[in-house]
Amino acid sequence: MITAGNKLTETTSFVSTRNACKLCSPLGACIVMRGMEGCIPLIHGSQGCSTYIRRYGISHFREPIDIASSNFVEATAIFGGKENLFHALDNVTKQYQPLAIGITSTCLSETIGENVPMYLHEYQINRTKLPVLFYASTPSYRGTHIDGYHEAVYAAVETITKKNIVPKKTKRINLISGFVSSADLRELHEILISYQIPYTLLPDYSESLDGGAWEDYQKLPQGGTTIDDIAAMPEASGTIYLSTSVNSSRNAALFLRDYFGVPATNINLPVGIENTDIFFETLNHITGQKTPVVWEKHRSRLIDAYFDGHKYCSGKRAILYGDADFVVAMKLFLEEIGVVPVLAADGAEMDFATILETSAGLNPDFVIGNSKGVYLSRQLGIPLVRCGFPIHDRIGGHRILHLGYRGTLNLFERICNTLMEAKQNAAPSGWTYI
Amino acid sequence: MLEILQERKLQVFEKGTDDYAIECGKASTAGSVSQRACVFCGSRVVLYPIADALHLIHGPIGCAAYTWDIRGSLSSGAELHRLSFSTDIHENEVIYGGETKLYSALNELIERYKPAAAFVYCTCIIGLIGDDIDAVCSRVQREKGIQVIPVHSEGFKGTKKDGYRAACDALFRLLGKDNETPVSPYAINIMGEFNLAGETWIIKDYYRRMGVEIATCFTGDGRVAEIGRAHRAKLNVVQCSGSMTYLAKMMEEKYDIPFIRVSYFGIEDMSKALYDVAEYFRNDKIMKQTQDLVRNEVSTLLPRLADYRRDLEGRKAAIYVGGSFKAFSLVKALRHLGMETVVVGSQTGSQEDYDYLKEITQQGTIICDDSNPLELSRFILEKGADLLIGGVKERPIAYKMGIGFCDHNHERKIALAGFEGMLNFAREVHATVMSPVWKFSPARIKNKKYLQQNTE
Ligand code: SF4
Ligand code: SF4
Numbered sequence: 001m002i003t004a005g006n007k008l009t010e011t012t013s014f015v016s017t018r019n020a021c022k023l024c025s026p027l028g029a030c031i032v033m034r035g036m037e038g039c040i041p042l043i044h045g046s047q048g049c050s051t052y053i054r055r056y057g058i059s060h061f062r063e064p065i066d067i068a069s070s071n072f073v074e075a076t077a078i079f080g081g082k083e084n085l086f087h088a089l090d091n092v093t094k095q096y097q098p099l100a101i102g103i104t105s106t107c108l109s110e111t112i113g114e115n116v117p118m119y120l121h122e123y124q125i126n127r128t129k130l131p132v133l134f135y136a137s138t139p140s141y142r143g144t145h146i147d148g149y150h151e152a153v154y155a156a157v158e159t160i161t162k163k164n165i166v167p168k169k170t171k172r173i174n175l176i177s178g179f180v181s182s183a184d185l186r187e188l189h190e191i192l193i194s195y196q197i198p199y200t201l202l203p204d205y206s207e208s209l210d211g212g213a214w215e216d217y218q219k220l221p222q223g224g225t226t227i228d229d230i231a232a233m234p235e236a237s238g239t240i241y242l243s244t245s246v247n248s249s250r251n252a253a254l255f256l257r258d259y260f261g262v263p264a265t266n267i268n269l270p271v272g273i274e275n276t277d278i279f280f281e282t283l284n285h286i287t288g289q290k291t292p293v294v295w296e297k298h299r300s301r302l303i304d305a306y307f308d309g310h311k312y313c314s315g316k317r318a319i320l321y322g323d324a325d326f327v328v329a330m331k332l333f334l335e336e337i338g339v340v341p342v343l344a345a346d347g348a349e350m351d352f353a354t355i356l357e358t359s360a361g362l363n364p365d366f367v368i369g370n371s372k373g374v375y376l377s378r379q380l381g382i383p384l385v386r387c388g389f390p391i392h393d394r395i396g397g398h399r400i401l402h403l404g405y406r407g408t409l410n411l412f413e414r415i416c417n418t419l420m421e422a423k424q425n426a427a428p429s430g431w432t433y434i
Numbered sequence: 435m436l437e438i439l440q441e442r443k444l445q446v447f448e449k450g451t452d453d454y455a456i457e458c459g460k461a462s463t464a465g466s467v468s469q470r471a472c473v474f475c476g477s478r479v480v481l482y483p484i485a486d487a488l489h490l491i492h493g494p495i496g497c498a499a500y501t502w503d504i505r506g507s508l509s510s511g512a513e514l515h516r517l518s519f520s521t522d523i524h525e526n527e528v529i530y531g532g533e534t535k536l537y538s539a540l541n542e543l544i545e546r547y548k549p550a551a552a553f554v555y556c557t558c559i560i561g562l563i564g565d566d567i568d569a570v571c572s573r574v575q576r577e578k579g580i581q582v583i584p585v586h587s588e589g590f591k592g593t594k595k596d597g598y599r600a601a602c603d604a605l606f607r608l609l610g611k612d613n614e615t616p617v618s619p620y621a622i623n624i625m626g627e628f629n630l631a632g633e634t635w636i637i638k639d640y641y642r643r644m645g646v647e648i649a650t651c652f653t654g655d656g657r658v659a660e661i662g663r664a665h666r667a668k669l670n671v672v673q674c675s676g677s678m679t680y681l682a683k684m685m686e687e688k689y690d691i692p693f694i695r696v697s698y699f700g701i702e703d704m705s706k707a708l709y710d711v712a713e714y715f716r717n718d719k720i721m722k723q724t725q726d727l728v729r730n731e732v733s734t735l736l737p738r739l740a741d742y743r744r745d746l747e748g749r750k751a752a753i754y755v756g757g758s759f760k761a762f763s764l765v766k767a768l769r770h771l772g773m774e775t776v777v778v779g780s781q782t783g784s785q786e787d788y789d790y791l792k793e794i795t796q797q798g799t800i801i802c803d804d805s806n807p808l809e810l811s812r813f814i815l816e817k818g819a820d821l822l823i824g825g826v827k828e829r830p831i832a833y834k835m836g837i838g839f840c841d842h843n844h845e846r847k848i849a850l851a852g853f854e855g856m857l858n859f860a861r862e863v864h865a866t867v868m869s870p871v872w873k874f875s876p877a878r879i880k881n882k883k884y885l886q887q888n889t890e
Contacts, residue, residue, distance in 0.1 A: 014542055014546075015521075015535060015539050016490070016520060016521055016522065016538075016542065017495060017519070017520045017521075018517060018519055018543075019502060019517055019518050020495050020498060020499045020502070020520060020522070022495060022499065023495070023496060023499050023500070024494060024495055024496025024500075027496070045558070045590075046558055046590035047468055047470055047471065047472050047589070047590075048471050048472025048474060048497070048589040048590075049558075049589070050467075051468070051469065051470060051472070051475075051827070052471065052496065053496075054827055055504075055826055055827050056500050058827055058829070058830055059826055062829075062830060062833075063830055064807060064830040064831060064834060065830075066807055066808075067467065068465050068466070068467050069462075069464070069465075069467075069468070070464050070465070071463070071466075072558075072590040073590060073591075073592075074590060074591050076590070077558075077561070077562065084464045087463075087464040087465060088464035088465030089465065090465065091439055091441075091463060091464060091465030091466060092465040094439070095439065095465070095808055096808075106558075107494045107559045108558040108559055108562070108589075108590060111528055111559045111563065139494075139528075140494040140495055140496050141494045141523055141524045141527070142524070142525050144495075213836065213875055213876055214834045214835070214876060214877050215876035215877055215879075215880050216877065216880070217812070217831075217834065217877075218834075219808060372502070
């Protein structure tokens with residue numbers, strides 16, 4: 001989805017990708033796996049992929065992110081990676097004593113045609129007391145980090161719920177989140193808790209990728225969706241999946257619907273009043289409850305803030321970029337506050353160099369998205385409002401709240417304040433009141 | 435207590451307790467969360483600072499996306515190196531081959547960005563889908579009239595060291611192009627210095643003040659044309675020997691240029707790096723100027739270090755870096771700050787490197803090769819370190835354990851080389867070790883009690 005307002009500037013299209021606005025699929029899968037309790041990701045491929053992905057994630061979350069690798073060497077690529085995988089599973093189990101190991105493939109293991117499901121089957125035959133093993137196929141030449149994210153959710157749900165053959169039906173609710181911040185996941189928890197019914201939030205790296213200070217080194221940081229909670233997903237009275245871009249054949253909510261009859265709803269990330277209203281309506285519908293009062297209050301406060309701040313952003317022109325789920329939701333939010341998204345670029349289809357070239361004639365006032373947009377912001381000489389993933393040049397990127405009424409309020413204030421600051425900095429007199 | 439994986443037992447050594455040769459240079463153990471990267475990473479590090487070249491990464495998007503602008507290598511002009519170019523291959527290319535896409539990508543990028551040369555990095559799967567990269571490169575080279583150099587850096591075909599080698603091979607092909615531009619009889623090449631936070635500029639300035647010219651720096655603030663006349667320098671000065679010795683040897687063989695190894699970190703090593711060059715030229719004026727320079731720099735530096743040292747005296751440090759040569763300098767530099775090294779390791783050290791580390795460290799020091807987060811966290815605790823020196827991947831280990839951290843990797847944004855780098859280093863170490871925040875660390879509080887009980 002790429003939209004450009006008014007006039008679309010002519011740019012030559014490039015065969016190559018210049019300054020990519022997307023990442024590779026194992027990254028998304030690893031984040032999901034670190035959002036499951038006691039789960040360690042294991043990348044089936046060569047060392048570099050896992051190290052790069054760790055480094056990328058650590059720079060954003062500023063938390064330890066251990067990702068194992070089966071460490072392909074030349075012989076592995078020729079004779080196959082079964083030995084390496086078995087060896088890696090043995091060693092990871094010994095060192096980390098994990099509750100689960102999420103295995104993801106790489107371009108390399110996919111290209112040589114590794115049959116990982118078969119390997120895993122064989123591995124489990126004569127071994128007992130193993131952690132849960134599940135496998136997400138994530139070649140990056142097919143899809144981006146977001147596809148990897150959804151794939152890992154699907155793989156975890158499919159593998160773990162299988163054992164729940166005749167689920168009893170309860171009042172549980174399933175909430176599958178898109179790729180959001182640790183703070184967003186905490187917000188989702190609070191919302192679900194306020195409905196006072198049992199729930200499964202998957203994934204959940206609200207703690208594991210934003211923990212406190214430690215007394216002892218934790219091999220795998222605490223927190224995450226428990227295996228039991230995932231196993232209970234078939235019992236729920238509904239699944240809400242905060243993604244509209246997820247491929248229907250790899251959509252965990254549809255899987256739960258088709259296998260266990262759990263009604264499924266895919267909606268946008270709840271950013272902006274309208275998106276968030278839909279989220280609450282869906283929750284209300286599944287639970288048969290009304291929106292708890294506290295959220296009504298937050299909603300009202302948000303509207304009041306919109307009134308206070310509308311002038312600072314009304315008619316301002318924004319360049320928005322990121323993954324599809326983020327961009328779709330953010331675009332509606334921006335429109336809702338009167339900002340004109342002159343360019344809304346899905347990183348899977350448009351790279352930063354093209355965004356920059358396209359922006360030339362669009363007269364933007366600000367850029368909004370992850371920290372890689374610094375490059376756009378500097379070239380265009382306009383401010384950047386940081387949100388989404390990754391934030392590599394500030395601390396607390398993983399604590400930026402985007403979701404719900406409170407997240408929207410946070411984003412709204414960030415936008416207004418950024419524009420006000422730019423105005424203040426540009427004014428000769430500086431102003432003390434704006 | 436963490437058990438060290440059987441396969442890794444000989445890669446960890448405690449001075450005074452153990453008595454064996456440290457195992458090294460082997461592939462990482464499967465399932466161990468190695469801090470190492472890949473062959474491609476090695477090549478990318480070395481070639482990346484060449485600012486007027488096109489760096490095209492042939493492969494799927496990840497390898498390019500993760501390395502976009504991650505290094506702090508500065509340029510005084512062109513900044514093409516800071517852009518990330520990828521052929522971003524998809525399923526279609528995996529099945530039918532990526533040559534056509536590579537060819538078009540090279541063409542459009544050369545046309546658009548007018549680079550002085552182009553490097554094409556092969557990542558893992560290119561080695562498998564059978565693209566004839568050499569053929570595509572030489573075709574484009576013919577058509578476009580610039581050098582287009584394939585870098586065979588498929589990630590799984592070895593370790594980072596093999597990547598350095600592939601980069602050296604690529605650099606070697608840029609040599610010998612310029613025989614016209616005058617080159618001083620006192621010209622040297624600096625090798626393995628990447629201008630992180632402007633470090634090359636600091637070093638170049640020292641040599642200039644001595645009366646020595648820099649023909650080329652491999653590759654900090656690098657330019658293709660400058661590399662083309664490197665073969666006419668009189669001496670190669672190799673820092674970061676892990677990455678560049680191979681090229682220095684090739685140059686010695688082909689162009690008869692001798693080389694020396696140096697390090698620009700710490701006071702002794704920095705001074706020695708200057709004196710060794712002065713001695714080589716056997717020129718009184720150069721020697722005199724070198725003596726003046728070193729005396730000057732050291733005498734302004736030492737009193738300023740003393741302030742930091744007063745606070746840091748007796749603190750303990752852990753070092754985990756990529757190449758072990760840097761570790762040597764750090765052990766010595768830390769002594770100037772009154773700090774002892776209690777843990778020291780590297781991703782890619784050699785047998786001799788580790789032997790040397792055994793020599794220069796104290797009893798009880800842990801020396802490790804290709805370590806992982808679990809081991810490092812355990813060593814830090816056991817030895818009561820107050821500081822970890824490493825890269826971004828090691829940072830959370832330090833912070834979660836409530837100790838200071840200093841980034842000494844390629845991503846650093848503060849110059850740590852040279853005499854002024856030593857001062858920055860002291861400042862960095864002081865700022866992090868002396869920060870009052872650690873008093874809140876539960877790990878620190880617990881460990882303090884534990885260590886006290888054990889010494890009583
Ligand atoms: S090979 Fe594939 S999985 Fe590995 S870093 Fe590159 S794009 Fe990602
Ligand atoms: S695919 Fe290969 S070259 Fe690319 S990051 Fe992974 S190991 Fe390195």
